[in-house]
Amino acid sequence: MKKQISFKEELRRSLINHALLPFVLLTFAVVLTITAIGFSIIRRKNIDSATAYSNEFVQLIENYSKEADKISERLSVSLFCNQSEHRVDELTEIYGFLNRQEIRGEFYLFDERFHQIFGTRDDNVLEGYLENHLRMNKNDKDFWKSAGFMYDDWNLKRATSPSCVIFRKIENEQGVTGYGGFVISADYFPTNPNRGNQFMIITNRFHRAFSQGGEKFCNDRGKILEPIREEGLSVANYQWCYVTRESILDGRVYIYAISECTIFLQIVMIASAMVFFLSFIISYVIYRSAGKVAKKKTDIMYKLMGAFEEVKEGNLDVTVDIRSGDEFEMMGNTFNMMSGSIRDLLIRQQELTKENTTSMIQALESQFNPHFLFNTLESIRYMIRQNVDLSEKMVVNLSKLLRYSIQTSDKMVILAEELGFADKYLQIMLCRYGERLQYEIDINESFHEIEIPKMVMQPILENSIKYGYGENHKTLKISITSEIVENGIEILINDDGKGIEPELLKKLQESLEVRHNYSGHIGIHNVHRRLRLIYGENYGLTVESQEGRGTTVRLFVPEFWEENNVTESIDC
Numbered sequence: 207m208k209k210q211i212s213f214k215e216e217l218r219r220s221l222i223n224h225a226l227l228p229f230v231l232l233t234f235a236v237v238l239t240i241t242a243i244g245f246s247i248i249r250r251k252n253i254d255s256a257t258a259y260s261n262e263f264v265q266l267i268e269n270y271s272k273e274a275d276k277i278s279e280r281l282s283v284s285l286f287c288n289q290s291e292h293r294v295d296e297l298t299e300i301y302g303f304l305n306r307q308e309i310r311g312e313f314y315l316f317d318e319r320f321h322q323i324f325g326t327r328d329d330n331v332l333e334g335y336l337e338n339h340l341r342m343n344k345n346d347k348d349f350w351k352s353a354g355f356m357y358d359d360w361n362l363k364r365a366t367s368p369s370c371v372i373f374r375k376i377e378n379e380q381g382v383t384g385y386g387g388f389v390i391s392a393d394y395f396p397t398n399p400n401r402g403n404q405f406m407i408i409t410n411r412f413h414r415a416f417s418q419g420g421e422k423f424c425n426d427r428g429k430i431l432e433p434i435r436e437e438g439l440s441v442a443n444y445q446w447c448y449v450t451r452e453s454i455l456d457g458r459v460y461i462y463a464i465s466e467c468t469i470f471l472q473i474v475m476i477a478s479a480m481v482f483f484l485s486f487i488i489s490y491v492i493y494r495s496a497g498k499v500a501k502k503k504t505d506i507m508y509k510l511m512g513a514f515e516e517v518k519e520g521n522l523d524v525t526v527d528i529r530s531g532d533e534f535e536m537m538g539n540t541f542n543m544m545s546g547s548i549r550d551l552l553i554r555q556q557e558l559t560k561e562n563t564t565s566m567i568q569a570l571e572s573q574f575n576p577h578f579l580f581n582t583l584e585s586i587r588y589m590i591r592q593n594v595d596l597s598e599k600m601v602v603n604l605s606k607l608l609r610y611s612i613q614t615s616d617k618m619v620i621l622a623e624e625l626g627f628a629d630k631y632l633q634i635m636l637c638r639y640g641e642r643l644q645y646e647i648d649i650n651e652s653f654h655e656i657e658i659p660k661m662v663m664q665p666i667l668e669n670s671i672k673y674g675y676g677e678n679h680k681t682l683k684i685s686i687t688s689e690i691v692e693n694g695i696e697i698l699i700n701d702d703g704k705g706i707e708p709e710l711l712k713k714l715q716e717s718l719e720v721r722h723n724y725s726g727h728i729g730i731h732n733v734h735r736r737l738r739l740i741y742g743e744n745y746g747l748t749v750e751s752q753e754g755r756g757t758t759v760r761l762f763v764p765e766f767w768e769e770n771n772v773t774e775s776i777d778c
Contacts, residue, residue, distance in 0.1 A: 230485045237481065241474050245439075245448065248465045251404065252450035256463035259406050260452045263395075266309055267353045267455065270372045270388045273303050278374035283317060283384035286324070301326070311370075311390040316340065318382050331366055332389070339371060340385055350375050352458065355410045356389075357428065368392040368416050392418045403469075407462040423447075423464060434464060446471050506534045510541065517545060579604075585638050600637050603630040611661055618740075621697075622654035628663040628686065635671055643671070645684040653688055653695060658763050659736050665729025666699045666759045674703025678754070690765075694745065697761040706751040714749055730759070737763065 277300070285292040300313050304326070315324040320337050339356045343349040350373065358366040373387030397405045397420035407423060408416040413430045415423075422443055423431055433440040434449045441447070446468045452461040506528055516524040524545060528538030582604055589597035610627050625647055632645045667684065674682045684701045706714065718734050734747035741764055751757040 230481065233481045233485075234478070237474065237477050244470055244474075245467075248448045248467065248470075249450065252448060252463040252465055255404060255406065256450050256452040256461050259463070260454045260461045263408065263459070263461065264454050266307075266390075267370070267372070269307065270311060270390065271353060274372050274374045274387045277386050278376050281315075281376055281386060282378070283315070283323070283376055286315065297324075309390060309394045311372075311388040313388055314386070316385045318384055320385070323384065332369070335366060336369075336371070336389060340373065349373075353455070355414070355416050357414065367418060370416065392416050397423075403466040405462075405464045405466075407464065409460045409462065411458050411460070413460065423462075430462065434462070439467070510534070510537060513541060513545075517548075582634055582638075585634075589637065596637055600634055603634050606630050607634070617660060618657045619660045620654060621649065621656050621658055624658055624660065624663055625649060625654070625686070627661065628667060631664050631667060632684070635667075639671070639682075642675075642681050643684075644681070645686075647686045649686060649688045649697070656695065656763070656765060658697075658761075659733075659740055662733045662736065662761060663697075663699065665733055666761075669729060670699065670701040670703065670757065670759075673706070674701045674757070676704030679704045691762070694762055694764045697763070698758055699761070700756065700758045702756040705753040705755055705757055706749075707753055711749065711751050718747065718749070733761070737761065 277296075281296055282292065286296060287293075304310050304313065312325065312327045314322065314326075314333070314336060316322055316337070320341050322333055322337065325333060335356060335358065343354070353370055353372045356369045356371045358368065369392065370390040371387065372390075373385055375382050376384040376386055392408075395406075395408055395417045397407055397417045405420060405423065406417065407420045407430065409430055410416065413435055414428050415430060423434060425431060431442045434442045434447055435451075437449055437451050439446065439448050445466055448465045448467050450463040452463075453459075454461060509526055509528065513524050513526045525542045526538045528535045582600065586597050586600050586604070589600060607627065607630055610623075629647060632643075636643055636645075663686070670684055671682065674684075679702075682701060682703050684699070687698045687700070689696050689698070714730070717731055730747065730749070737746045745762050745764065748760045748762070749757065750760070
């Protein structure tokens with residue numbers, strides 16, 4: 207049972223729901239919007255920075271790679287060592303290229319045994335690392351076609367900065383004569399190049415960092431921490447970060463744009479906590495003040511509630527005396543007027559419902575198809591010339607049908623009378639269709655005395671004949687049978703005609719569920735509506751059909767029926 211809520215409690219809730227909650231929700235919406243906008247700005251900044259940084263790095267690598275290719279094609283190791291003129295020309299080209307670059311690398315030349323021939327910078331440690339690095343990748347074809355990273359893996363302190371190595375083999379007709387290329391130090395790629403709380407990190411495909419200064423985002427092996435290897439919001443070393451990753455150079459290099467969001471999130475959480483705290487305080491104040499305001503009106507509300515309870519129990523003579531000088535007094539007067547008129551309204555409504563139901567049933571019963579009369583009279587006119595006896599039989603049957611249909615004294619007939627009507631109608635149809643039409647009526651005699659609405663079978667039989675014939679169905683057989691089902695009896699009208707198309711059948715079945723029929727199947731809808739008006743919503747008509755195999759219409763009626771139990775269940 208639903209718990210009763212007092213007027214005072216309802217007023218409190220109303221003030222909270224309509225005054226406080228919109229404020230709280232709006233405030234939270236603003237906080238969430240600011241948070242979403244903040245993250246959108248951070249994300250866009252990361253994407254723009256990562257894209258720009260990636261383009262710059264790719265352009266740098268491409269410039270050095272193209273120059274390394276040119277050097278490998280034109281430089282001769284033997285001439286470089288033995289002819290000063292060739293040596294000067296080559297070094298002029300190399301130094302000119304290096305001086306034109308925004309990030310200046312160093313050039314090194316080795317012979318076929320990896321002994322250094324020339325270097326633009328004297329650094330014994332770097333030269334030793336470089337010699338070992340070239341030896342290790344001697345047979346790696348990809349290494350000599352692209353750029354790679356060289357790390358200080360021999361010194362535990364890692365005193366030497368990582369380097370980007372771009373080397374090519376120098377060959378002639380006899381084979382490899384040397385190795386030449388460029389080395390670009392990671393010192394030129396700081397992690398935080400004046401970007402505030404944003405960090406840019408370059409890594410190889412194994413997530414090992416190349417940029418300088420990103421140690422707090424790397425583990426002791428120099429690799430990017432796992433939580434920030436994927437894009438999105440993550441935590442690294444107790445700091446919230448938003449990560450954007452860009453893949454370049456065919457997946458061999460990653461560019462990470464990492465923005466620290468800890469302060470931003472702290473501000474959002476503090477703002478949310480303040481909103482929650484203020485909402486709690488305001489809720490308490492409103493709750494207390496609403497109780498004081500509502501207390502003066504509570505007694506009046508209880509008086510009105512008591513009067514309504516009496517009306518609920520059936521006492522329509524109850525009145526209330528309220529002299530508060532406000533809307534509650536108007537409510538009391540309105541209640542007195544309402545209780546005084548409800549009795550008359552109930553009586554009038556019951557009478558009106560019964561009259562409306564009777565009128566509706568009579569209107570539905572009166573819808574006899576005039577086309578049947580015209581066609582039958584036309585057939586009689588034709589048969590008078592051909593077969594007088596048959597035409598006379600048709601006239602007799604038609605007169606009986608008309609007499610049966612226009613008798614308005616009884617809206618209900620026994621099933622035997624309705625079957626007789628159906629038999630006379632089918633006899634007339636036999637005169638028109640001859641051997642093309644057959645029918646049989648096989649109804650259990652124990653059902654003949656049950657009461658059903660008058661003229662519920664004729665519209666169905668008319669539809670069976672009208673729509674049953676087709677190109678592959680030159681003849682038609684109609685059967686009328688019955689069977690006992692739960693809560694009543696079903697009268698089945700079946701034909702073996704061409705059936706109904708699935709789409710049309712679906713529309714026909716849907717039209718039976720609406721009160722007003724706008725389809726072309728007026729007769730079937732009227733029969734269904736009459737059955738429901740008389741017996742109630744649990745009874746009525748259903749249509750089943752299979753295209754090419756015929757149609758079955760089921761009339762579901764109660765075995766026993768009392769008229770005085772109908773009007774209360776009718777939906778007018």
